[in-house]
Amino acid sequence: MATGQKLMRAIRVFEFGGPEVLKLQSDMAVPIPTDHQVLIKVHACGINPVETYIRSGTYSRKPLLPYTPGSDVAGIVEAVGDNVSTFKKGDRVFTTSTISGGYAEYALAADHTVYTLPGKLDLKQGAAIGIPYFTAYRALLHSARVKAGESVLVHGASGGVGLAACQIARAYGLKVLGTAGTEEGQNIVLQNGAHEVFNHREPNYIDKIKKSVGEKGIDVIIEMLANVNLSNDLSLLSYGGRVIVVGSRGPIEINPRDTMAKESSIIGVALYSSTKSVSLNQPEPA
Secondary structure, X not given: OOOOOOEEEEEEEOOOOOXXXXXXXXXXXXXXXXXXXXXXXXXXXXXXXXXXXHHHOXXXXXXXXXXXXXXXXXXXXXXXXXXXXXOOOOOEEEEOOOOOOOOEOEEEEEHHHEEEOOXXXXXXXXXXXXXXXXXXXXXXXXXXXXXXXOEEEEEOOOOHHHHHHHHHHHHOOXXXXXXXXXXXXXXXXXXXXXXXXXXXXXXXXXHHHHHHHOOOOEEEEEEOOHHHHHHHHHHHEEEEEEEEEOOOOOOOOOOOHHHHOOOOEEEEOOHHHOOHHXXXXXXXOO
16 A cells, blocks of 8 residues: 555445444545546445345345445545536535445545535435435336326335435325334324325225225335235226336236236336436426
8 A cells, every 4th residue: 555545444345244244444545536536525324225235145236345335425525536527625415326335434426426415404414315315206207207196105105215205206296195114104204295194014004095095096106115015006006007116025926917907007216227317317297
């Protein structure tokens, strides 16, 4: 290591496994930004469920070992590459992805994955925006192409993406229904934009949703656990309804005929599949 090289602390993963494989390393070199890269002094980092799947080695995408986890950071720009014009040292920013990993004192990110943090939000809040809110936005606006006046069920609404989906859907003028498994979770869902909430641990909660929405059904379902709920989702949809699959932990058997009579759609969403142009642009009107 070069004399005088600035060092930092970072969490490193040298083998896949449980939380015990997360190792603190104190002699990591601080990355140097080049080209379209931004170096951020990390003040807070979000922890997403997908990062635990990746760390365990069970996810479809496996990083080369060793690596530093973490995508959603918020902090202050420390330096920028030669071709970065949007940001400068001292700017408050948040990210939707990092190059070097976010569980560290400094993180390197491509400039198109870095965004100015609004003044109304503190840095801890900024670290909670990236994957949850951009996934919810992509699911609702890019994939489901929701319109004001439609109804949406956020199936599993008390998590990060679910709460973001409730807030965004309410802001866009949708009727928002959500589910959660505890009383605390249900209250949080209501506080974050849902008009109604249902306990998905109750055996008859699907019947309660059907009674609430009536014969028309639900226009859009944002689904967090498709391997459990997808068949029920199809029975809840309106004509032309859309199930947007955000999460699934295994296979499920469905009857394709359930999609035929209502001409409904099942659409998968993965934020990492979003192109640079899509991630930067507003959706076109439906």
